[in-house]
Amino acid sequence: MLRFPTLILLLLVLTPADALAEADAIERGEYIFNAAGCAGCHTDLKGNGPLLAGGRPLETPFGRFYGPNITPDPQHGIGAWTDEQFVTALKTGVSPAGKPYYPAFPFTSFNRAKPEDLLDLKAYIFSLPPVAQPSRAHELRFPFGWRPLLWGWRMLNFKPATFAEDPNQDVQLNRGRYLVDTLTHCGECHTPRNALGATDADRRMAGTVAGPEGQTVPNISPHPDTGIGAWSVADLTSLLKSGLTPEFDSVGGSMGEVVEQSTSRLLDEDLEAIAMYLLSLPSIDNLIAKPSTE
Ligand code: HEC
Ligand code: HEC
Known part of the structure; x- marks a missing residue:
């Protein structure tokens, strides 16, 4: 709680320019928040839980996690965290107390985020209402x-990095790569995992029958028969916007959530960048049988 004299002091030092800069950071942060779909795993939507207050179950082969x-x-919550602690948690997957996080928290993708984007993201999260509700144990x-055990897992499977523009690629492909590999973390679901639960770098976006919650996740590498090689940029953009495939099927399960909470809220130019980048990836022949519809 702020004490009264502190408040006066703050008002004295916080010039209108600072307040405006803060408002800009919050607005940029909201966009990052949507792109990254932070709300999904940290909100118990089914139980009508408050935004980001946790309790959403996530089933994995290792057991059940709760955001x-x-x-x-x-x-x-994380209200006592400093900027540095927040950035460290997302970039290195280590908590303020020095404990390693499980990769059910996709820091394995988020770690590449630009630090300035993470500071904006924190400004947005800290502008939301605090909720005094304890987190559930996994x-x-x-x-x-x-x-x-995670220290061992990290040595084998995790190399933190920061996104770097590739000067040989155009602006749009660079933007698409940042969005797909870092913020929207498509590969966390669409790339198959090895026995240790790490994504297989040689089979990026090739799909898996063992996706989150045991769902079947389709191959979205540009393979013409088993992937989405026959889709146009417009087909893909429209799916990410509306959730409808070129055959007018609507995507369900966790992809329905991704569309609702993340991609439908992004700018058209960003969706196009995502589509262009995905279609530029190596094509992988991997037939994923469609799950039978109940
Ligand atoms: C796929 C689900 C998922 C998504 C998406 C996700 N998280 Fe998490 N997050 C988790 C899980 C599960 C944990 C708990 C990890 C653990 O206990 O090791 C976690 C832990 C955290 C923690 C640590 C909390 C603490 O008390 O130590 C922070 C901070 C966090 N997430 C922020 C975010 C932000 C910000 C985003 C969006 C950029 C995000 N998460 C997106 C699943 C997710
Ligand atoms: C939380 C897991 C998850 C994430 C993250 C995710 N997807 Fe999906 N995606 C799925 C699942 C599951 C399906 C299958 C949905 C269905 O069959 O109804 C799917 C389906 C799709 C399809 C339809 C493919 C087809 O052949 O019908 C496309 C295209 C797609 N995703 C693209 C993306 C892109 C691009 C991203 C990143 C912006 C992404 N997905 C992120 C889980 C995910």
Whole structure:
């Protein structure tokens, strides 16, 4: 809580220019927040839970995770975190107490984010209402509940990096690569994983029958028969905007959520960049049988 004299002091030092800069950061941060779909895993929508207050179950082969409370509540959320702690958590997957995070939190993609984007993201999250609700403990299978195992996992599977523009690629492909590989983290679901739960870099976007919540995730590499090689940029952009495939099927499950909470809220030029980049990736022949519809 701010004490009265502190408030006066703050008002004295916070010039209108600072206030405006802060408002800009919050607005940019909201866009990053939507692109990254932070709300999805951290909000118990089915249980009508408050925004970002946690409790959403995520089923994985290792057990059930619950997205924690990341509202700015200082006790139950992340309200007491400094900028540095927030950036470190997303860029390195390590908590302020020095504990490693499970890759069910896609820091494995977010780590490449530009630090300035993460600061804007924090400004937005900290502008939202705090919720005093404790996070739920994960329910993991033995031995995965033992967090220090993750140090070993990280040595094998995680190399933090920051996105760098590729001067040999045009602006649009660079933007698409940043969005797909970092913020919108398409590969966290569309790239198959090895036995250790790490994404297989040689089979990017090739699809898997063992996706999140046990869902079948289609091949979205540009293979003409087993992937989306026959789709145009317009087909893809329109799916990301509306959730409708070129055959007018609507995508469901976790992709329905991605469209609703993330891609439908992005600018058309960003959706186009995503589509152009995806269609420029290596084509991988991997037939993923469509799940039977109930
Ligand atoms: C696919 C689901 C998923 C998405 C998307 C996701 N998170 Fe998380 N997040 C998790 C899970 C699960 C954990 C708990 C990890 C653990 O306990 O090791 C977590 C942990 C965190 C933590 C650490 C909280 C703490 O108390 O230590 C922060 C901060 C966080 N997420 C922020 C974000 C932000 C910001 C975004 C959007 C950029 C985001 N998350 C997107 C699943 C997700
Ligand atoms: C949380 C997991 C998840 C994420 C993240 C995700 N997808 Fe999907 N995606 C799915 C699932 C599951 C389906 C299958 C939906 C269905 O069959 O109704 C799907 C379907 C699709 C399809 C339809 C393919 C076809 O052959 O019908 C496209 C295209 C697609 N996703 C593109 C993307 C792009 C681009 C991104 C990143 C912006 C992305 N997805 C992020 C899970 C995900």
